[in-house]
Amino acid sequence: MKTLRRELVEALDAQGYGAADLKRCVYVIRMKGDFVIAYPLRRSPVLYIGRGSALGRLSSHLRRWLHEIDGFGKDVRIEIRVCRTRRKNVTDMFKYVEADLIDWFAEKYGIIPFFNSRRETAYAGCVDYTDTDAAQMKAALGVGKGKRPLWAIAPAPANKNYDVFHRGWNA
Template sequence: MATKKPGGMTWLETIELKPDRSLATEAAIVRTLTKELTEALAQQNFAAIDLTRCVYVIRMKGDFVIAYPKRRSPVLYIGRGSALGRLSSHLKRWLHEVDSFGKDVSIEIRVCRTRRRNFEDLYKYVEADLIARFAKRYGSIPFFNSRRETSFEEWVEYTDTDVALMKAALGVGKGNRPQWAIAPAPANKNYEVFHRGVDD
C-alpha cells in the first residue's frame, strides 16, 4: 500500500437551519432554507467560490436521532463537492422532509474545508473516510448516502485533532439529549433507502 498522505482540514462553525412552518408550500420552505444557508456562510466570510472542494455532514438537531443498527446518530448524509451548490440541491430533493420528523427538529450542517498543497482531491478521501468510519461505528452508512467510496478510503493520515473533530461531526454531541431514536418502518417510502447501506 502507498504511503498515506497528510491531511489539511478546517471545520466551519456549525450552521443551523430551521424550517418556517408558516410557509404554505414546499418550494417556499426550500427557498427560505437556501437563503438562510447562503447568509450563514456569508457571516463566516465564505462565498461559494471558497467552498468548492469541501466535505459536509448534514444532521438533525432536536428531539430525534436515527436508530442505526449499532448506535444512535443525528447524521442523515455525508457529501462532498461545492458546498453551497450541493447543499441547495439536497434542500430541494429531500432535506425539507426533516421538518416532518417533529416540531422541534431543525437541520444542522457541518462543513469541512479540505486544503493541502499538491492534493486537490483531498475532499474525496476525507468524505470516503467519514462514511467508512460512520459505517464501522454505527452499523450502516448514513440514511441518505447510496454507497461507500471504497477506492478513496484509508489514504490520508489524520492528526489526533482531525480524528476528534471527525468523530464529533458524526456523533450526538456533548450536552445534546435527544428524546427519541427513530428508523423507517416498511410502509415508509424511505425504508429501502435506509437499509441499503447496512454494514455487515
C-alpha cells in the same frame, strides 16, 4: 432554498470565507433537537455526508429528499456542518475526507448514513490525519457532548424510505 443559501453565505461571511470556499468541501446534514436516528449499533443525528459544491448539492438534496424531513415530526430541524478541506498538493482532499467519514460512520453505527446511497471505497483510507483532525471530523458524526436527545427514530416498513435506510449495512 433562498433562505438556506442566504444563511450559508452569512455564516461564511461571519467566519471570513466566501461562497467560493464551498466548491470543494465536505458537509454533514444532521438532525437537531430532540430527535436522532436509531442506527443498528448506536444513535446519531447524521442523515447524510456529502462533498462538492455545497450550495448546488444542498439545493439538489432539498428537491430530492431533504424536504421529507418535515414528515419526521414537527419539532425536527436540521443543521449543516461544512468542512473546508485543504491540504497542500492534494486537490481531491474533499473526496478523501468524505470517504473516510462515511467509513468511520459505518464502522461505529453499523450502516452508512440514512440518505447516503453508497460508500466511496475508491477514496477511503488513503490519507493520514493527525489525531486532532480525526477527532474534529468524527465529532460531526455523533450526538455531541452535553446533548441528550429524547427520541431515536427509524423508518418502519410502510415508510417509503425504509429501503433507503436499510441499504449500506456494515458487513
